[in-house]
Amino acid sequence: MASHRRPKQPSRTRVTVLTTAAAAAVVLSANAANAAPSEKLGKDEVKAKVDKLYEQAEQATEKYNGAKEKQQKLQKEISTIQDNVARGQEDLNKLRDGLGSMATAQYRSGGIDPSVQLFLSSNPDDYLDKASTLDQLSSQQVEALKKIQDKQRELAQERAEATEKLKDLAATRTELGNKKKEVQGKLAEAQKLLNTLTAKEKAALDAEQARANRSSTERVDLKDAPPASGRASAAFSAAQSQIGKPYVYGATGPSSFDCSGLTSWAYAQAGVSIPRTSEAQANAGTRIYNQSDLKVGDLVIFYGDMHHVGLYAGNGQVLHAPHTGAVVRYEAMGDMPFQFGVRI
Numbered sequence: 001m002a003s004h005r006r007p008k009q010p011s012r013t014r015v016t017v018l019t020t021a022a023a024a025a026v027v028l029s030a031n032a033a034n035a036a037p038s039e040k041l042g043k044d045e046v047k048a049k050v051d052k053l054y055e056q057a058e059q060a061t062e063k064y065n066g067a068k069e070k071q072q073k074l075q076k077e078i079s080t081i082q083d084n085v086a087r088g089q090e091d092l093n094k095l096r097d098g099l100g101s102m103a104t105a106q107y108r109s110g111g112i113d114p115s116v117q118l119f120l121s122s123n124p125d126d127y128l129d130k131a132s133t134l135d136q137l138s139s140q141q142v143e144a145l146k147k148i149q150d151k152q153r154e155l156a157q158e159r160a161e162a163t164e165k166l167k168d169l170a171a172t173r174t175e176l177g178n179k180k181k182e183v184q185g186k187l188a189e190a191q192k193l194l195n196t197l198t199a200k201e202k203a204a205l206d207a208e209q210a211r212a213n214r215s216s217t218e219r220v221d222l223k224d225a226p227p228a229s230g231r232a233s234a235a236f237s238a239a240q241s242q243i244g245k246p247y248v249y250g251a252t253g254p255s256s257f258d259c260s261g262l263t264s265w266a267y268a269q270a271g272v273s274i275p276r277t278s279e280a281q282a283n284a285g286t287r288i289y290n291q292s293d294l295k296v297g298d299l300v301i302f303y304g305d306m307h308h309v310g311l312y313a314g315n316g317q318v319l320h321a322p323h324t325g326a327v328v329r330y331e332a333m334g335d336m337p338f339q340f341g342v343r344i
Helices: 012-034 041-111 116-120 126-133 139-194 199-214 230-240 259-269
Strands: 286-288 299-302 308-315 317-320 329-334 338-343
Touching: 116 139, 199 286, 230 308, 230 317, 230 338, 259 308, 259 317, 299 317
Parallel strands: none
Antiparallel strands: 286 338, 299 308, 299 338, 308 317, 317 329
């Protein structure tokens, strides 16, 4: 006969756990049902955020450019110092050889005071280390020793200077790497935002940028805007020849440019060397605070931290390399916060 046993009742602890879990599931389900889905940013909102990221990337780019310029300068200075040290060491060796020959000749001819000969032992070179304090040295030997001491001090100073510059170079390389990562991070973040757009929205945004590039690369009427100088005119003409070239951070031409890369390249074509970064270019000439006083070819500095620069094109326009995704083109100065002009 089958045994009819009473089913085992779950323990009170198990019931409590199950009840709590079920209640939590109900709450989570209710919250999920009531929560509004995360809102997708529209095309215009994405564009605004991307533009801001591009501006931040350009700020980092100018810091990157400054670190890169400093690195190159330090490398040249270190190379020069090391060459000087090498030549100085050769000179020092010649001075020592000369004094050694002099001492050896005196030693062999017996022309040295016996008290001095005691220092020489079997090695005439010992004389060079010990005889400098003795009165028996000839005036020629004293002069030779003085030259050696001066050259030793000079070499020690140059070696110390090279050591400090090498430390500075290491720090600059670290800064350069950090700024490069910052630029790349901002650009990657911008691309991530752009990737959230639908294919249709992305195409519309690309078309908008293409229209901006096309409409802004038309020649500006300069009849009411004389050049600042012959060289400024030449620099502006050089920049005009690069219209349509893409913006690339850290680029100095001629296939692509960033903002200060374009202005420094343009002036170089006119035979004028100006600093590499926008911040340094802001101090490269006479500042002009009134826009009505600007002339074609003057540098135009934008933003409070001076991270953007272009060339004045006349009629309230600037010729510049704007940002990632754009090309060298004309743009209304009113589109950016003008700080001042700089006449080179």
